[in-house]
Amino acid sequence: MELSVLLFLTSGLFLGWSLGANDAANVFGTAVGTRMVRFTTAAIVCSLFVILGAVISGSGAAHTLGQLGSVNAIAGSFMVALAAGISVYLMTKWGLPVSTSQAIVGAIIGWNLFSESVTDSDALVKIVATWIACPILAGFFAVILMPLVKAILRVAQLHLLRLDAYTRFALIFAGAFGSYSLGANNIANVMGVFVDVTPFTDFQFAGFFTLSSVEQLFLLGAIAIAVGVFTYSKRVMMTVGASLMPMSPVAAWVVVIAHSIVLFLFASEGLEHLLASGGLPTIPLVPVSSSQAVVGAVIGLGMMRGGKDIDWKLLGNIGIGWIATPVMSAFVCFVCLFFVQNVFDQRVYREVHYILSEPVLDKLGERGLVTEDLASLKDTEYRSSKEFLDAFKRNTFFSSQDEKHALRVAELRPMEISAENIDGLDQTWLTSEQFAAVKQLAGVRFDHAWQLQQALANYSQDWRFMQNTKVNKLQNKDLERKIEYLVRYFEIGK
């Protein structure tokens, strides 16, 4: 294991620590704030379930992480994670609940600006929309749940002390559920940028189960989260649980459950598939901020009571934090990248080149796009997505969707399917047919990712995209991840 890789991992661990100090604390904030659950108990349960969620369900997100932003150099990943970590740390120090997802998104935008990469506006809009939808949904669930819980309690007529005991357990279970979802969803924010450079090798534990290199990486990240929970989360727990609004323990439980449901809704691929199979509209799977969910649920309950108890000033501060986090994170990232590149002489991004070659133009033509106007750009190599898009826009009037498509098709990813490396592929993830198809391509070189996909699709049905419907979305997404994995694996000069 290279020492530099370990050094670069530290920023991810720092971000994990920040996440533990902040976002993870929200799961138990109301319980600890109302003194129903002791901080130590909350910290132990939270850490345990964050680790379980990260190691068991976190690997699903492992291959997706490249999509967060194509941060393609280890020093860049280090800086993105560090900038996000610094932002979260500062916000935490000021006692404001912030979101690691927001900080990461801000840092990635900072990296995009620095590396002159185009920020995917659709993805950004989708993410910002969830920033708004998430607290509203949590508030909605809290408002629905509260009268329901009250009605049940009225019928059950539990003794105050019995209710107290049940509420404590309910709070712990709800917190465990929330922690698990948080671990599964947010570990990718912490460690995802390092998946491609993981210094670990698969490890078999007493012959019972194998811990993959990615799972070990996530375990490490989750431990960092746990350390954050133990060392720094108490302050935020008190802010969320006690300062925002006086709350009964039952209301605290409603807040935790509403928050956990929202986290689950935005994180569960299984649920998305279930909804799609039933012909129902699906929920976009976007990393969600647990802080926003908790605050939304608390406000929902406050609104139910007429809004008089809500500390609007504190709420305003939190709102400022929401805007300030990504902005600050982007700024910190940009400035730090500049220093790391120019002072420490580290490569913080790898240039991605674009070219409108003959096959690319043919491929665009397949989509029905008129490519005559692009003839003047033919075979010119562009050094960044921004440069490419600028030239592209000067010559055509394509829709933004078509522009995105052109960007994907024209991206140069030179790769060679080297025969000696094929056996190192993750064969548990690829089907045997898929693996056989890759073997058939030994020695072949490709310039673009889509060329590899087409070549593989010729050998195996398993490499063909299914019709673009909601039900098939999951399979297609999985296929996209696998192709990206292969491209990264066989890329020349990565």
Next chain:
Amino acid sequence: MYFQKVTSLFGRTRALENQIDEFLDKVSEAGLVFSRAVRVYLEEGACAEFDAFMTQESAIEAREDTLRRSIEVELYARTLIPDLRGDVLRLLEDIDSLVNGFEGHLFRISIQQPDIPKEFHKGFINLTETVVTCVDSVVLAARSFFRDIESVRDHASKTMFFESEADKISTKLQRGIFASDLPLERKIHLRYFVERIDDVANKAEDVADSLQIYTIKRKI
């Protein structure tokens, strides 16, 4: 081990519930003993039977104190109902003071042995029973606070009704006493007892008032 811890937690919670129930039972019992003792005193004076009731009342009060202390320690030592324990503590202490009131009055009667003319017996019995009913209502309100929050209001309003009844009886009784031919010192002595007994109902009303506030807090 965790399972054991959980079951022991529920076991201890049940034990504490029983202690609170017993605490409230004892208040009702103290009321009944007080009422019987006053009747006996009016009929036979400070006889052996009256002394027996007085001893019984003292025992109830002592048990009541033990229970209250034990409940308070449990609530704080195990951080139970953290948001409401302050209220519960005040509630128990205020209810305990009602029992102290009953016990104190029996002692005062025993020590001062007021000479109550026959014509006022009915008034004293009426007053005592109304006060005891008033305390019973507040005990029901307190029970509801622990189990059936929606009924607290009903029982609290009954408490207020009985308190105002007790006031009426007390006023009527005092008017009767001061309109009689008794010497002034006896009139003042009798008035003292009327006021003291009526005072228990006033205290019960205060408890009911506080209970209504605690209930609002619990509903949030």
